Amino acid sequence: MIMKIGCECGAVIVDQTDYLANKGYIFGDKxxxxxxxxxxxxxxxxSDKETREEAAMRVRKSQxxxxxxxxxxxxxxxxxDQNHDLVQYVPANKKCNDILDR
Structure with a gap:
């Protein structure tokens, strides 16, 4: 599935593949x-009943x-956000900082 986000600046953020430099994942502390x-x-x-693969899938499904x-x-x-709605934050320096690209 291709996801497109229309940014306030007019650019379009396209999420259609893996290993994107401008996409990341956030963990809350808890x-x-x-x-x-x-x-x-x-x-x-x-578990005696759970295979190694099933245990790995359990971890992956915790998301x-x-x-x-x-x-x-x-x-x-x-x-x-928690409801899968987009929340927007604007950097103080108003420029791309590549914070998700190491």
């Missing part, structure tokens, strides 16, 4: 620790992240 508890549990307490995109033109950040 979600971060809950996620690692799930990982630890899958590693340290494997504690939300999406974030940065406009390459003006630097606005668009975050997916």
């Amino acid at each position: 979600d971060w620790f809950n996620f690692w508890d799930i990982v630890d549990d899958a590693i340290e307490n494997p 504690p992240t939300r999406l974030i995109w940065e406009c390459r033109q003006c630097g606005r950040l668009y975050l997916d």
Whole structure:
């Protein structure tokens, strides 16, 4: 599925592939620790009934992240909130800072 976000500056943020330099994932602090508890549990307490692949899928399905995109033109950040609505943040320097591209 192709996602397009119309930025306030007029640019279009297109999300249609993997490994995008202007797309990322956000963990809330509580979600971060809950996620690692799930990982630890899958590693340290494997169920006799659960295969290794099933344990890995359980971790993947926990999906504690939300999406974030940065406009390459003006630097606005668009975050997916808890209801999957986009919330916009404008950087103080009003430029693209490549914060998601290492």
